[in-house]
Amino acid sequence: MVDDPIETPEKTYGRFGRLYRGLTTIDFVGRKKTWFTVSIVIIVLGIGSLAIRGFNLGIDFKGGSSWEVKSAHTSIANVTNSVDRAGLVNPTVEVLGGTTYQITADLNSLSIDQQAKVTTSVIDALAKVASVAPNQVSTSSVGPSWGGQITNRALEALIVFFIAVVGYISIRFEPKMAVAAFIAMVHDLLVTVGIYSVFGFQITPDTVIAILTILGYSLYDTVVVFDRVRDNSGTVLKSGDMTYSEMVNLSMNQTLARSINTSLVAILPVFSVLVVGAYILGATTLQNYGLALFVGLMSGAYSSIFIAAPLLAVMKEREPRFIELAKRSASRSDHRIFSPASAALLAGQGAQRQQRATSSSNATTSATNRAIQARARKQKRR
Amino acid sequence: MAQQVGSRRSLTVSLILTIVIAFGSLAATLSLGWGPKLGLDLAGGLSVVYKPVGNATSANMREVVTVLTNRVNGLGVSGAKVNLQGKNVVVSVPGVKDAQTVLKAVGQTAQLLFRPVLCQVTQAKKTVPFHGIWPACGAQYALTAQNLAVTPNNSVQGYGSNTTILPDPKYAKHSANSSSNDDPSKSVILPVLGQPGVYYLLGPAQMTGQSIGKALAQQTQLGAWVVNYTLTKTGSPLWDSVAKANFHQQLAIELDGVVQSAPLIQPSQSAFTSFGGSGEISGLFTEAGAKQLALAMQFGSLPVRLLALTTQTVSPSLGHSSLVAGLGAGLVGLALVLLYTILYYRALGLVIVLGLAVTAALLWAIISALGHTAFAPSFDLAGVTGLIVSIGITVDSYIVYFERLKDEARAGRSVRTSVDRGFRSAWRTVLAADTVSLLAAVLLYIIAVGSVRGFAFFLGLSTLMDVFITWYFTRPLVILLGRRDSSSTSALSMAAGLYSGAHGE
Numbered sequence: 001m002v003d004d005p006i007e008t009p010e011k012t013y014g015r016f017g018r019l020y021r022g023l024t025t026i027d028f029v030g031r032k033k034t035w036f037t038v039s040i041v042i043i044v045l046g047i048g049s050l051a052i053r054g055f056n057l058g059i060d061f062k063g064g065s066s067w068e069v070k071s072a073h074t075s076i077a078n079v080t081n082s083v084d085r086a087g088l089v090n091p092t093v094e095v096l097g098g099t100t101y102q103i104t105a106d107l108n109s110l111s112i113d114q115q116a117k118v119t120t121s122v123i124d125a126l127a128k129v130a131s132v133a134p135n136q137v138s139t140s141s142v143g144p145s146w147g148g149q150i151t152n153r154a155l156e157a158l159i160v161f162f163i164a165v166v167g168y169i170s171i172r173f174e175p176k177m178a179v180a181a182f183i184a185m186v187h188d189l190l191v192t193v194g195i196y197s198v199f200g201f202q203i204t205p206d207t208v209i210a211i212l213t214i215l216g217y218s219l220y221d222t223v224v225v226f227d228r229v230r231d232n233s234g235t236v237l238k239s240g241d242m243t244y245s246e247m248v249n250l251s252m253n254q255t256l257a258r259s260i261n262t263s264l265v266a267i268l269p270v271f272s273v274l275v276v277g278a279y280i281l282g283a284t285t286l287q288n289y290g291l292a293l294f295v296g297l298m299s300g301a302y303s304s305i306f307i308a309a310p311l312l313a314v315m316k317e318r319e320p321r322f323i324e325l326a327k328r329s330a331s332r333s334d335h336r337i338f339s340p341a342s343a344a345l346l347a348g349q350g351a352q353r354q355q356r357a358t359s360s361s362n363a364t365t366s367a368t369n370r371a372i373q374a375r376a377r378k379q380k381r382r
Numbered sequence: 383m384a385q386q387v388g389s390r391r392s393l394t395v396s397l398i399l400t401i402v403i404a405f406g407s408l409a410a411t412l413s414l415g416w417g418p419k420l421g422l423d424l425a426g427g428l429s430v431v432y433k434p435v436g437n438a439t440s441a442n443m444r445e446v447v448t449v450l451t452n453r454v455n456g457l458g459v460s461g462a463k464v465n466l467q468g469k470n471v472v473v474s475v476p477g478v479k480d481a482q483t484v485l486k487a488v489g490q491t492a493q494l495l496f497r498p499v500l501c502q503v504t505q506a507k508k509t510v511p512f513h514g515i516w517p518a519c520g521a522q523y524a525l526t527a528q529n530l531a532v533t534p535n536n537s538v539q540g541y542g543s544n545t546t547i548l549p550d551p552k553y554a555k556h557s558a559n560s561s562s563n564d565d566p567s568k569s570v571i572l573p574v575l576g577q578p579g580v581y582y583l584l585g586p587a588q589m590t591g592q593s594i595g596k597a598l599a600q601q602t603q604l605g606a607w608v609v610n611y612t613l614t615k616t617g618s619p620l621w622d623s624v625a626k627a628n629f630h631q632q633l634a635i636e637l638d639g640v641v642q643s644a645p646l647i648q649p650s651q652s653a654f655t656s657f658g659g660s661g662e663i664s665g666l667f668t669e670a671g672a673k674q675l676a677l678a679m680q681f682g683s684l685p686v687r688l689l690a691l692t693t694q695t696v697s698p699s700l701g702h703s704s705l706v707a708g709l710g711a712g713l714v715g716l717a718l719v720l721l722y723t724i725l726y727y728r729a730l731g732l733v734i735v736l737g738l739a740v741t742a743a744l745l746w747a748i749i750s751a752l753g754h755t756a757f758a759p760s761f762d763l764a765g766v767t768g769l770i771v772s773i774g775i776t777v778d779s780y781i782v783y784f785e786r787l788k789d790e791a792r793a794g795r796s797v798r799t800s801v802d803r804g805f806r807s808a809w810r811t812v813l814a815a816d817t818v819s820l821l822a823a824v825l826l827y828i829i830a831v832g833s834v835r836g837f838a839f840f841l842g843l844s845t846l847m848d849v850f851i852t853w854y855f856t857r858p859l860v861i862l863l864g865r866r867d868s869s870s871t872s873a874l875s876m877a878a879g880l881y882s883g884a885h886g887e
Binding site: 020022060068069070100135136137138139140141142143145146149150153154156157160161164165168172205206208209210212213215216217219220223224227228231254255257258261262264265266267268269270271272273275276289290293297340341344 | 431433468470689690691692693694695696697698699700703707708710711712714715716718719722723726763764767770771773774775777778781782785788789790792793794807810811814815817818819821822823825826829830834837841
């Protein structure tokens with residue numbers, strides 16, 4: 001049952017028009033089961049895939065060597081042939097961005113001297129096949145413990161970050177918001193990691209960085225939403241005719257345009273990194289960042305709206321004062337969701353009464369106000 | 383914090399000052415020809431991360447940094463950097479042409495060499511480099527067993543010897559070998575540690591440090607410091623044959639072009655006996671001297687053994703194409719964002735465009751200026767990504783504010799009052815959200831390793847910039863516009879972006 005004090009304009013605008021004009025009345029809290037189910041399904045799929053297939057780890061985690069060379073006029077077969085002759089066993093040859101050839105192999109079973117020898121001969125072979133100077137060949141070699149070290153440090157950072165964030169939100173907002181924000185972050189972590197496993201995307205240290213960013217970003221988004229909830233719990237909730245869930249719904253609808261705009265604004269550059277940087281221009285590092293950020297930003301935007309806020313409502317509705325509030329509201333037997341516009345109009349009445357007292361506003365405005373007030377009152381009584 | 387939104391005068395001053403500072407500092411850095419210090423994945427170059435094997439104190443690691451810095455600088459490449467990240471040593475040499483040569487020189491574990499001492503030589507102050515093979519010592523100067531005439535006796539030292547052999551003056555016009563010109567298979571002239579002015583002509587190396595198992599500085603019952611060492615399985619017979627060949631002569635222990643010690647072999651014995659896999663070097667050691675020699679014998683010149691965790695070389699052309707890709711992606715992304723905000727917020731969208739221009743000018747100036755200090759991490763692809771991500775955070779501050787304005791407008795308030803009220807609530811949100819972002823950046827910077835630090839640095843920098851710009855630029859600009867604009871109805875006015883969003887237009 002969706003019921004808005006202002007009914008007429010709703011039909012005349014599309015979804016985006018309603019969003020733009022602050023007329024959305026989405027029941028974020030009421031449909032929490034839908035959102036939670038969607039997330040749980042995605043997470044379970046991800047964890048299942050993780051258990052069965054594991055990760056596609058890059059050489060930074062397994063240890064190994066890679067070479068990169070740019071050449072417009074050679075082929076995978078040529079490159080593979082020449083590195084085979086140079087002494088590589090089981091090399092993987094890939095083309096990135098059309099003209100960059102990347103060769104990966106594991107040399108860690110060889111002694112350090114042998115590794116150096118093979119590395120140099122592969123460089124010479126690649127330079128020859130690509131007809132460039134040997135210093136145009138990029139190399140990377142990683143011992144087997146490097147990735148572990150990066151991951152350990154990242155995990156350390158993650159744990160400290162979690163503690164700091166929960167502390168900050170508990171103090172600045174309230175502990176229940178901290179818990180909801182924390183669960184939303186864990187949600188994003190699980191979703192991103194799961195998607196990486198399901199699609200077999202390669203995990204590199206850059207992916208680890210990107211995931212840390214995502215958590216920061218998801219939290220940033222949640223904080224903006226919760227800030228509005230806190231604002232409203234100071235004003236709207238005090239009047240006593242809205243339950244906590246209704247207030248959260250209103251806050252969500254109020255910040256929806258912001259959330260969507262911000263997510264779009266954040267995702268556009270990342271999307272550009274992914275498409276322009278990685279696939280058209282062929283920079284591997286950018287591809288690694290872009291992919292994780294893209295997946296994570298989507299998940300982050302989703303979780304702050306559909307996970308964090310409903311969770312907060314569920315937790316707060318258990319507090320005695322809000323149970324009381326919900327009981328009183330239930331006796332009114334209607335379930336109201338205010339659009340931002342109508343809430344603003346209702347809230348605006350106080351302000352306009354003040355305005356009228358100080359300055360003599362013109363007659364037409366007052367007439368409109370009276371009409372809206374009448375309608376809003378009728379709404380309340382119904 | 384936003385209790386006082388400010389008078390027209392102070393707002394104007396703040397706005398103009400911010401614009402002047404931003405574009406002024408940009409112009410200053412551009413006219414100085416300063417640019418960001420590009421990381422090696424953008425400029426091309428070499429980077430190695432070494433991990434100490436076993437336990438290493440932070441004093442050990444600082445010593446490692448000093449030794450590696452000397453080695454890299456000895457190669458004559460510019461802009462090389464050796465620093466500690468936790469207990470890892472990161473060596474980065476950006477823009478290097480021949481990465482493999484540098485890699486070899488830096489990565490080479492310094493060799494401990496055992497060379498016979500041929501004679502002591504005189505070194506003149508002004509010297510000419512010498513290329514070729516050193517001539518043999520004059521017969522009266524040579525430190526042969528015959529000239530030294532070591533005879534075991536009952537003195538405290540345990541032996542007597544001829545100590546009147548003079549340095550050979552015929553090498554005086556040449557300089558000694560440098561550590562980079564220290565070929566194990568040739569004879570060399572090298573200085574002696576702790577004895578300024580003393581130089582030895584040494585024969586080709588007969589054994590390397592690989593034959594040494596462990597070495598330990600210990601005190602004898604008489605209180606003298608000695609170095610006890612053991613030899614590896616294959617090292618033991620080799621050591622015996624070398625020692626036998628140099629019996630009653632000096633054998634120099636040389637490291638990185640410096641003679642650490644040149645003990646006589648078994649001077650207190652009248653005939654050579656096998657060392658049996660271990661030995662002792664005695665002499666007039668101080669405690670520190672003995673410990674240093676023991677470390678050198680066991681680990682080479684570094685106090686700990688280093689293991690290369692990851693080695694990366696990036697060719698300049700690949701670096702260049704990454705830079706183009708990163709900047710290209712950033713610009714396309716930025717253009718899309720600006721297009722969207724102008725379509726959505728009309729005139730207010732232009733505020734975002736101007737705000738981003740000011741932010742970008744200031745950021746570029748700061749990054750360029752930081753490129754001239756040792757403090758800032760170099761600007762690499764991870765940093766570029768940090769900046770691209772921060773576009774979202776920066777623009778979000780505007781969106782939060784403008785959505786508040788729309789709320790105010792919907793509540794029927796005038797633009798004039800909305801801009802003040804809206805800013806107060808938006809400012810709280812921006813502060814809370816930016817604190818979280820900054821928290822993440824600072825923690826990452828402190829804890830993480832490798833390129834994560836660069837990423838965190840630039841993310842944190844642009845978050846700080848966002849707080850600064852929101853208060854000193856966006857606030858005055860929007861409030862001033864709002865006060866001027868309340869009656870205008872043109873499509874470019876602020877009201878067009880706000881009221882079309884409010885109900886009832």
